[in-house]
Amino acid sequence: MELRQLAYFVAVAEERNFTRAAEREHVAQPGVSAQIRRLERELGQELLDRSGRGVRLTEAGEAVLPYARAALAAVEGARFAVDELTGLMRGRVAVGTVTSHNVDVAALLAAFHEDHPAVDITLAEAHSDALVDGLRAGDLDLAIVSVGKTVPDGLDYEVVTDQPIVAAVAPDHELAPHDTISLDTLRGRPLISLPRGTGLRTRLDEACAAVGFAPRIAFEAGAPEVLAELAARGLGIALLPRSFALTRADRLCAVAIERPALRGRLVFAWRADGPARPAGRELVVRARAMARAAKSA
Known part of the structure; x- marks a missing residue:
């Protein structure tokens, strides 16, 4: 037969x-x-x-x-x-990431490369909006992106971090003595932020629009380290993830924002129907395991 x-x-x-x-x-x-x-x-x-x-x-x-x-x-x-x-x-895998985070991407990719040395790996940095577009188009298999309460349509994800976005100011700034401020307190004040297209900036623009004003962006930079340095020199209020601001407590005061609170989530994201490439699907499995292990540690 x-x-x-x-x-x-x-x-x-x-x-x-x-x-x-x-x-x-x-x-x-x-x-x-x-x-x-x-x-x-x-x-x-x-x-x-x-x-x-x-x-x-x-x-x-x-x-x-x-x-x-x-x-x-x-x-x-x-x-x-x-x-x-x-x-x-013998495939390939394409990874994207926002510019600044505490995810050990090098360890993730190194372990993958050790097990699958014939797979070509590419890594590129971009804003969250561009990374989301890359995932949807199938150009990227996996990306680390910043999102709000909801994840963009067509994507699945695993949360890496979920933390407040704070107002970071120099120690002699008028807001430094405050533990918390309302979002409306930022109205008309010079702000220091990441550019449009980034997750943090999207959260800021959306929250300010919801309470009836547009943020006054005095300085804009693509790296949180630059935002922190500008704020430490008294040039305005930097919008930063709380953990990032606290690492610079000797030069910055982190003031919580309430009514409404600003929060930012960093996630591993991929297409909801899964990456097309087998290597991409394997990397997603490893990224999810990495994120879950970090949360349970």
């Missing part, structure tokens, strides 16, 4: 016609007939009733059909498994 015999039998059973079955299998019609005859001789039963204008299954044919389909499906599954392994072992 050969696989092609089962494939031709299933094709004729489904098409109810030898000619159409041959066209579907891209072979000559006599070849289909000959192979099915051989299958029938091997099984000792006729599988097809050829007496009428069309082709019908005999009782034996009805009994054999589900097994023939199952055998072909099993072979297809084996081929898919091999293709997956080949794609993983």
Whole structure:
């Protein structure tokens, strides 16, 4: 019994016609007939009733059909498994990340490379909006992005950090003595922020719009370290993740923002239907495990 015999039998059973079955299998019609005859001789039963204008299954044919389909499906599954392994072992994976965070991306990629040395890995930095576009387009398999309460449509994610965004000011700033301020306190004051397209800036713009004002951005920079330095020199109020501001407590005061509170989430993100590349899917599994281990530590 050969696989092609089962494939031709299933094709004729489904098409109810030898000619159409041959066209579907891209072979000559006599070849289909000959192979099915051989299958029938091997099984000792006729599988097809050829007496009428069309082709019908005999009782034996009805009994054999589900097994023939199952055998072909099993072979297809084996081929898919091999293709997956080949794609993983010799594929590529593309990763994106925002510019500043505490995720040990190097450790993640190094461990992946050690297990799959033939996979090409690329890493690029960009704003969250650009990274989201890259994920949706399939250009990126995995990205570290900053998001708000909801994740952009079409993506799935694993939270890495979820923390307040604070107003970071120099020790001699008028807001420094305060533990908390309302968001409205920032109205009209010179602010220091990441540029548009970043997750933190999106959170700020959305929150300010909700309470009726546009933030006055006096200084804009692409790295939180630069924002912190500008604020420490008294040039305005920097909007920074709380943990980042606290690491510079000798030069900055971190003032909590309430009514409403600003929060930022950093997540591993990928397409909701999964990366197209096998290597990308494997990296997503590892990234999720890394994030969960960090949260449980």
